[in-house]
Amino acid sequence: MIEKNQIMRILETYDLDKLAIATVCSHSSLQIFDGARKEGFKTIGICVKKPPKFYDAFPKAKPDEFIVVDSYQDIPSIAEQLVMKNAIVVPHGSFVEYLGTDKFTDFPVPTFGNRKVLEWESDRNKEREWLEGAGIHMPKLVKPEDIDGPVMVKYHGAKGGRGFFIAKNYEEFLENVDKTLKYNIQEFIVGTRYYLHFFYSPLKTEGYTISTGVLEMLSMDRRVESNADEIFRLGSPRELEDAGIHPTYVVTGNVPLVARESLLPLIFELGERVVEESLELFDGMIGPFCLETVFTDKLEIKVFEISARIVAGTNLYPSGSPYSDLIEPGLSTGRRIAQEISLARKMKQLDKILS
């Protein structure tokens, strides 16, 4: 991983009055570019082969400039170019995925957030160590022989919502499992899913303060999963199994929602614990993050995963959400990121939010 002081030396070459915000043209880039422009930043879109035409349809979100690469693997080759343009990279999920973890962590361009978080987030064991260390309730890991209720089975390396299955009990597990693959088994939490979009600022001093900085909750969504979300129209899981049809959990989009207000204290507590633990483990997770949760009928919140950067569910809210509007009307997560960069520049503390 590139050293922080290397990044800071690169930053010393920057004309801070001409900072640009750069990201890969996918995932949540419309919102990131729109938000950056609203805060007065120049914007740079990194794309493969040629600029995606669809940006022409969204003039508010079209980046000022494109940098074209042959493949995402070639992004390291444009590092110097980005540096010349005083660019700060805002990494989203696809940015990290397309580039690959190693290339991303080595990428010699100042990047919003703490890249150390990747190590903790991308390894399921370390993720569990982090979250459970924070006192978060996660679905329990279960050994095959201990299955005594519904479980979710995930094959290793499963991606994009494939390679999962749900079993109501041990018999169903046995019927469905492919033992030639590696897998782990989690308790299946019966409830409803909420994806909570937080933002941690190490710079702000007013707001929901934690040990250092403040925690914000900008919005929520529920992911739309294909085909699981509408497959009930065709049959129950058992009926479908008999017909050789299997539910899958590929995310195709998002719907907006809000949570019971009486759950907000618990929601903030979860966010706070996760950040505090991250501060102890790896100097903290900076900026946006998402807790992927299930709310049970006992009004408990179980966290099944964390995303340590902007999630695509925030794309619902380029002009504000029922929560962010109570901070500042029209505030998106993309814009909030740009504000944090702006604030750090003003406070001369860019080192606190970049890596």
Place this chain on the structure above:
Amino acid sequence: MIEKNQIMRILETYDLDKLAIATVCSHSSLQIFDGARKEGFKTIGICVKKPPKFYDAFPKAKPDEFIVVDSYQDIPSIAEQLVMKNAIVVPHGSFVEYLGTDKFTDFPVPTFGNRKVLEWESDRNKEREWLEGAGIHMPKLVKPEDIDGPVMVKYHGAKGGRGFFIAKNYEEFLENVDKTLKYNIQEFIVGTRYYLHFFYSPLKTEGYTISTGVLEMLSMDRRVESNADEIFRLGSPRELEDAGIHPTYVVTGNVPLVARESLLPLIFELGERVVEESLELFDGMIGPFCLETVFTDKLEIKVFEISARIVAGTNLYPSGSPYSDLIEPGLSTGRRIAQEISLARKMKQLDKILS
């Protein structure tokens, strides 16, 4: 119940230029405080033990002042304090539930809306008398021996979405019912749920006028119920029953929606009838109310319950809804309440909206 003229005498002691809006810190309080401030009112949050920290995260909605009680049961002890601060209480569902019906109806502080509605709303028989008297179609009550289709069985005192079950027929009813408890049985209406957020103003003269005042429709939502909303991923009701897993209907949040425009005449007719009947029965239900409905595939609307005050589904719309924006851009129910108080003050008719 405290007499209206007692409340009016208390109100005479108020400095009407310094009215404050007060409510319990839960349920829909963010929106109530945000709306009140936008209309120029001071805001007071009533909370237990200490001010909830989460308000710090939403500066637009954080009340100007907190009044701390040891428990919700102690709210009566702060009546005098609220009166000294020229406070008008805006009661939401949790306010009434936490304080208890008796203490709420006796609470000697001017309160937005007509407290007499509680008597009609909290007793299932009187609620039915009211709604059916208004010509509203409710799910039929069924005797066990008359079950000849799907039914919803509710145990008495069932709260928060537990203590219900659905049976497709008499056999399923018998299999599942706990006869040691009191229960009632309603026809289960097959359709989709819509929660319609109305507002009745006895003061306004322009708009959708009814016998006295006007009716508004500010927004709609669908409640997210845990675990019923996603349990189909695990199995069908029958499959789950065999596995000893039961659907529950605890509300964890809300999703936004709109209705077919061609249903708006019927929607307004339902709202109008309910208000007209309330005017006859108990001098009217003032301010926000919600019809909890099912839209069938014949485009009929069945009402299964009424909430005679602001509902949490309106929390989706602190900055306006697809409907309220056509009244006034950015209008929330919380803000609409504040506007009504403001209007009544200006018209010197606070007696018409307080009790």
Place this chain on the structure above:
Amino acid sequence: MIEKNQIMRILETYDLDKLAIATVCSHSSLQIFDGARKEGFKTIGICVKKPPKFYDAFPKAKPDEFIVVDSYQDIPSIAEQLVMKNAIVVPHGSFVEYLGTDKFTDFPVPTFGNRKVLEWESDRNKEREWLEGAGIHMPKLVKPEDIDGPVMVKYHGAKGGRGFFIAKNYEEFLENVDKTLKYNIQEFIVGTRYYLHFFYSPLKTEGYTISTGVLEMLSMDRRVESNADEIFRLGSPRELEDAGIHPTYVVTGNVPLVARESLLPLIFELGERVVEESLELFDGMIGPFCLETVFTDKLEIKVFEISARIVAGTNLYPSGSPYSDLIEPGLSTGRRIAQEISLARKMKQLDKILS
């Protein structure tokens, strides 16, 4: 069908500085009137018997004037009146349905969009010819004997979501089909539904340009279908069938959503192809249209139908959507239509968008 040059001769009698926008009071009329007024047009609501009272509740969207007819069949009798008032008709789905295809195509009043599209849209075979000619993937038509997976069976003339059923396989098809009726059988695509709201402008030159004009994507929704969307609470399709209860697909409303950003290139490609093909087949589909799609877990998009005008799902967004806000904050489809008329007037090219 009325000839375009007849319409243009009528238009020559218009005072273009006093154009009015007229539509039938239903479907998406609130949004159309609201949008027209925001762009400075006078608005005219066409209604049966008397003006619908519910408009009084939405002052921003209440038309400036109503024209009352005895029945929708009588709309042709007000053509002259509309012409005297310099009216341009904005047809929505109910407008066309209520008036009837023949009367609509003959209606001698300048109408937004290309009326020739109706011929291609209202005939399932021609619709398929159009879309498949454009290279769009539609669910395959299947012969009964070839059923080898899930299918959707639609009876001819089925309307409003009734007269459909889903079968998982050939056996279920046989059990359920009513062979006394005409029907067709389509492959059932397992996935999640997205309704994509496009706008094609033959006039604009900046944006997502296609062979002539530009393509915009203004918003998306998912239709709420009664009773199919919540019937799983009662039982699985097979369990319900045994109980004599059948799912139906009547649209009662809409929920908002967004799609994965990485699907936007494909989404625009689909819209572009459909417009290009329409330009070849019948001089193009002008203005708003909707692709009714299923997103599969392979991130393919199958189109099961097209609506060649404003759809009711856009009613979610009278004040802008997560997409249209990136074009112009607060932009609705209704307002976009008014902008196009305004632009055509300014460019003296009303002939390009009216028929």
